Amino acid sequence: MPQQLVIASGNAGKLNEFHQLLSPLGYEVQPQSAYDVVEVEETGVTFVENALLKAREASRVSGAAALADDSGLAVDALQGRPGIYSARFAGEPRSDERNNQQLLEALADTPEGRRQARYWCVLVLLRHPEDPVPLIVQQHWEGEILAHPRGDSGFGYDPLFWLPDQGMSAAELTAAEKNRLSHRGRALGALVTALSETP
Numbered sequence: 001m002p003q004q005l006v007i008a009s010g011n012a013g014k015l016n017e018f019h020q021l022l023s024p025l026g027y028e029v030q031p032q033s034a035y036d037v038v039e040v041e042e043t044g045v046t047f048v049e050n051a052l053l054k055a056r057e058a059s060r061v062s063g064a065a066a067l068a069d070d071s072g073l074a075v076d077a078l079q080g081r082p083g084i085y086s087a088r089f090a091g092e093p094r095s096d097e098r099n100n101q102q103l104l105e106a107l108a109d110t111p112e113g114r115r116q117a118r119y120w121c122v123l124v125l126l127r128h129p130e131d132p133v134p135l136i137v138q139q140h141w142e143g144e145i146l147a148h149p150r151g152d153s154g155f156g157y158d159p160l161f162w163l164p165d166q167g168m169s170a171a172e173l174t175a176a177e178k179n180r181l182s183h184r185g186r187a188l189g190a191l192v193t194a195l196s197e198t199p
């Protein structure tokens with residue numbers, strides 16, 4: 001991986017996690033705001049399309065290598081929604097709290113035992129804006145949607161994302177535990193491995 005990397009995201013929670021994961025590996029990461037990159041419209045139909053749009057814009061404006069993350073929550077009882085629309089689930093103004101409320105309402109009639117869900121994370125690394133071989137990885141993280149929020153770490157839907165194996169919500173994990181288990185932490189591990197195998 002190029003040692004200097006722009007993170008093509010405006011999400012403070014994601015930026016923290018990337019910093020925690022990449023700094024110990026010797027990467028110098030900067031948020032796209034350091035280069036005044038403006039948020040692009042996520043017009044894709046898939047996570048990978050949206051991640052490519054974000055990475056390309058950040059790389060183009062900064063002139064550096066760019067890593068984008070498009071991620072979201074897919075709920076079985078909602079036929080995979082909110083999916084790529086996770087950040088926009090409750091419309092404008094966008095807020096985690098309103099999105100969580102929207103999710104609870106959508107699942108109000110879904111009993112415990114039928115609330116399976118998973119986070120998806122797609123990472124795209126572009127070494128330059130016209131990189132014809134973007135590095136792409138995707139990972140998921142299985143859980144269930146709680147009826148009431150628990151914990152106050154993490155971000156986004158974490159207080160509603162129950163981890164049966166851990167006996168806690170994603171927002172009750174320490175940052176280090178979340179990074180070890182999460183869709184994003186494992187996707188980044190896979191990306192670093194893929195890079196080491198790429199000429």
Ligand SMILES: O=c1nc[nH]c2c1ncn2[C@H]1C[C@H](O)[C@@H](COP(=O)(O)OP(=O)(O)OP(=O)(O)O)O1
Pocket residue numbers: 008009010011014039042054069070071072073086087088099119154155156157158182184
């Ligand atoms: O680990 C996570 N813990 C909790 N929630 C999460 C996580 N990972 C994704 N999510 C949710 C947040 C947001 O509702 C959507 C991502 O949307 P997504 O467009 O990829 O990110 P975003 O708009 O917040 O920032 P940006 O596009 O600038 O990277 O999925």
Ligand SMILES: [Mg+2]
Pocket residue numbers: 042087
């Ligand atoms: Mg977004």
